[in-house]
Amino acid sequence: MDIIKLKKELIAYSKEIGIDKIGFTTADTFSELKNRLIRQQELNYQSGFEEPNIEKRVTPSLLLDNPQSIISIALAYPAKMSIRVESKKGERRGIFSRASWGMDYHHILRDRLKKLEEFLLTKVPGARLKSMVDTGELSDRAVAERAGIGWSGKNCAIITPEFGSYVYLGEMITSIPFEPDTPLEDQCGTCTRCIEACPTGALVQGGQINASSCISFLTQTKELIPNEFRDKIGNRVYGCDSCQTACPVNKGKNFHFHIEMEPNPEISKPLLTPMLKMSNREFKNQFGHVSGAWRGKKPIQRNAIIALAHFKDETAIPELTDVLQNEASPVLKGTAAWALGKIGGKNAFAALEKAKKHETDIEVQKEIEKGLRFFK
Template sequence: MQKAKLREEAKQFGFDLLCVAPAKQFKEHLTLKSWIDKGFHGSMTWLEKNVEKRLDPLKVMPEAKSVIVCATNYNTAKPYSTEHSPLANEDRVWISRYAWGDDYHEVLKKRFLAFCEQLHQQFPDDIFRAYTDTGPLTERVFAQHSGLGWVGKNTCIIHPKLGSFLFLTAIITSLELEPDEVMSDHCGKCTRCIDACPTQALKPYELDARKCISYLTIEHKDKIDAELEEKMGKHLFGCDICQDVCPWNQKSQRTEDVHFQAREHFFAPTLKEFKHLVETQYPQAFKNSPLKRAKKEGLLKSLARIEKLKKEK
């Protein structure tokens, strides 16, 4: 009954799902350590910081009993990158779906702060601390162990009705709640995500970020290997291919959340149109946008790569 009430309250704040995991270390935390040790995180050295906290929630909050995991659907009604129409025009470029609208960090921060404030009013003796991609908690591990979804072969959390286009928020708390039942893996023998990855960045349940187009167009600041550069195609900022081809996303529910709807010029813009936007309206046209993470230099670098590829063809 308590969790049912929490789920209803979470929806009032804009979250689509809420599940609960115990605040403890899981074997997947050690997999993360192994992933970092292999160097698969590339130049994202910030992942190496506070690694002890990433591996054990009790290092984040010694009093912790539960981790409340909330998911927010950002899958708008626009076509996928793997469908013919978005990129049929050879001059069009692709921006990852999550970056079409407002920066989810800011949107979700307002929501989880308000939600945590309400939780604290209901449970004044307990502590609530929330993170969305900004703290030491590994949201995906707790999402998996809360029963919110399973980890797919594309390494994303997949929910049977909402698919994998989900932003995850983890609220670590001293409040003891009954954990939800873990969901079984429903990927089966499917390897569509692995087969579709242009740079072969995926193996089952493992991503080598150094080959991932999202990493290469957002986080990587150095020169890109020519072999990888050629395979990156029209992807300007991020990549959705491994999610776009997933069968669980073909009939998943779409969101009408205004914050995540595509801004003008952000859904499959022409190269010329977007280059003009960056050159003449940065940063004004990119206010509160995830695209600001790449900065003006990064966006122009990606545009130059795509222009070069086009000329070579």
């Protein structure tokens, strides 16, 4: 088997099927990453969404018997909407982060990786392959960095010279001994714009993030958002792009290579108030195909309530009152109580006073009191 020829053929094929960048690395243990992950664990900086077994995250041989190489792929996604919608009075809109525009990227990358697998198996029957995207054990960023896709930026994202950090990543462990590519040198230099732009200070220092205070993480939780972060969330209903938009490498980067990634502005920048009354079926029909829907309806609704409070949208008071009075979820009820206080006005005050007399849930009671304190 001519490995050099096969690598060239695979690179050429990857371009044919819509892979924007491909790189190769060894299947060696990610020793440096292991040390970082242990430190993150010690500091309690993890999000809880990661693979809990650190050894699996850094040891490819635990995932595939006798691995010889790892292939990393990157697909560029849009940074700007081709069609824009603007918020109007009484029609306030939220925003999904760019990584949740268009079709769920997990499906897109799995499609490309499956095609690569099929191609390799025609060339090397019996080859052992294991592909993964985001939810797999390995760190997509660590693989991409070592495979020369880009360097690991201070914003904890892979930054490519061609597409900036607006790329989705996936990888494939193989039993084929491909020659590894050369990693790129770090090009962040002394720039700290991403750290300065982080709304909550979650970027503790270059390359280190406290996930528990990252807005992208917070918008995916299912609990009440801690008080100190609510005003920071703004109108984000899923994710956060502040550290990306602040990056000078990303300036002017906007690629529309993949039709599946094109955002529908009515979905990527949705009207907030209608989201509060959505049934599970309606939510699935409208948002089920985007990656930001993976945690279900209620976290998005909670974030929409916070966004309405951010806008101080008085037209939303009837809907927020209805949530406070009739919603089953204590998280939504409590967030609505806080939002009513934040928005203010006699109708909001009356709704809170009424709820105070009848509410039995302790956490919701606390949020009602928070709401009422805005009037003092």
